[in-house]
Amino acid sequence: MKGIRAQRIAFAGTSRLTDAFPAAGARLLDGLLLPALGSRALARVFTRRNRRAMESVRAFRRILVIPDIHIGDAVMTQSALTAVRDFFPNAQVDYAINRMVSPLIEGNPDATRILPIFSSAQFPTPADVAALRDLIETGHYDLCLNFGTFLEKRDVAGRGQPFVSFLTHTATVLHNERDRGTINHFSYQYYQFVRGVFSMVARSVRPDRYEGARTTHGDEAIAEASRFVAEAGLGRGGPVVMVNPDGACRFTLMPFENQAALVGRLAASSSDDTTLVLGAGHTFAGIGERLVATVPPPLRHKFRIIPKTMRLEAYAALMDVADAFITGDTGPLHLAAARRYSRSGRHRFRNQTAVLSVFGATTPRMSGYDSRQPGFLAANQDAPSWCCVAGSPCRNITCLNKYFKTCAAVRCFEHVDVAGIADLVLSHVSALRARPAARRSGAPAVELELPPR
DSSP, rough: OHHHHHHHHHHHHHHHHHHHHHHHHHHHHHHHHHHTOOOOOHHHHHHHHHHHHHOOOOOOSSSEOOSSSHHHHHHHHHHHHHHHHHOOTTTTEEEEEEEEHHHHTTOOTTOOOEEEESSOOOSSSSHHHHHHHHHHHHTTTTEEEESOOOOOOOHHHHHHHHHEEEEGGHHHHHHTOOOSOOOOOOHHHHHHHHHHHHHHTTSSSSOOOOOOOOOEHHHHHHHHHHHHHHHHTSSSSOOOOOOOOOSSSTTTTTOHHHHHHHHHHHHHHTTOOEEEEEEEETTTTTTHHHHHHHHGGGGGGEEEOOOOOOHHHHHHGGGGGGGGGEEESHEEEEEEEHHEEEEESSOOOOOEEEEEEEESSSHHHHEEEOOOSSSSSSSSSSHHHHHHHBOSSSSSSGGGGGGGOOOSSSOTTSSSHHHHHHHHHHHHHHHHHHHHHHHHHOOOOGGGGGOOO
């Protein structure tokens, strides 16, 4: 895949620049790239290209939506399905996604078929590419909508296949970064992009109705989460705070010493009946247990570790028990921010989890959730969301593509306001104690039902 090779070279070069000149290099890259790649003129060029592609489509009966290959991308890109349905409610709309996350997307009312074809590799494997190419060849799609940054049309489709890529919206997204009042979250921009390209050739049959991300959960996953709730003794009258200490890569992982300070402060400053639930870690296996080991022994009784063997679908259901969820920029962030539904309809989630995300390298408005700041998308929960950005001398727009960065030194988290993060969460759960009726108003799923708090 030539596109991946080219990106590796380009982003390695930007990494070397900021290694040598952290602050000056970051200013130079932002000063050059944001105006050039985010220009209105370039956006108009891409618009004309997309118009030609859309005008070549003879019908809109069969449409394939291809998100990027990772878990969070499959959650966020569901908004594109909704936008397709805004124009073509009777079309067959297929969704090709990461196999691990597919149980959480099954049941989306805007998808005709969920096609779990991608592995959980960092980049598309040859098998992933071959599976997608075969799907496109045999699916006879009238249009493919591609939201991936690692795959190009030439990798997976023939020349005659109508194919529109979200990369053509890059100029608009980069321009938005200079307008702090514009919501620039990927999920929202995916929705607006699809509405924009379809409006070139058709009229919508329903108005703009962006509703945020969602996940659906099967009864078995809810029961698995419920067993953990019972075994861990969660919710016995006190708050529950979940912490995801894991990360997708070293540029989005809060340093261990900062995380240790955070969980230590949460344990020391929270009420005696507070339970702190930590993930065991997958990319950085064992990080949960190592963090608990840094806490003074008299406080360790507050902690519970989610076993690594818990399925992702159950883990996402378990989030509903949490009054607050703390994480970096990684897949579980988007699972926590999504509105949770029961696939069978027999259960009802609270959807009252406050979401706090801590950002290092990546661009916060594009992936983070905040209900306070203008230009941010709020989490799809009946609770506040906060996006906290660590201090970094070299953060710049090229950090957006974290998987291609090769910086020798990780300066993404040179300053983390641990006290501020802990205080935000603890003040929220303390305020919930003063509103017991409000907390009971949204009952958890039946199996996850907890005693009144």
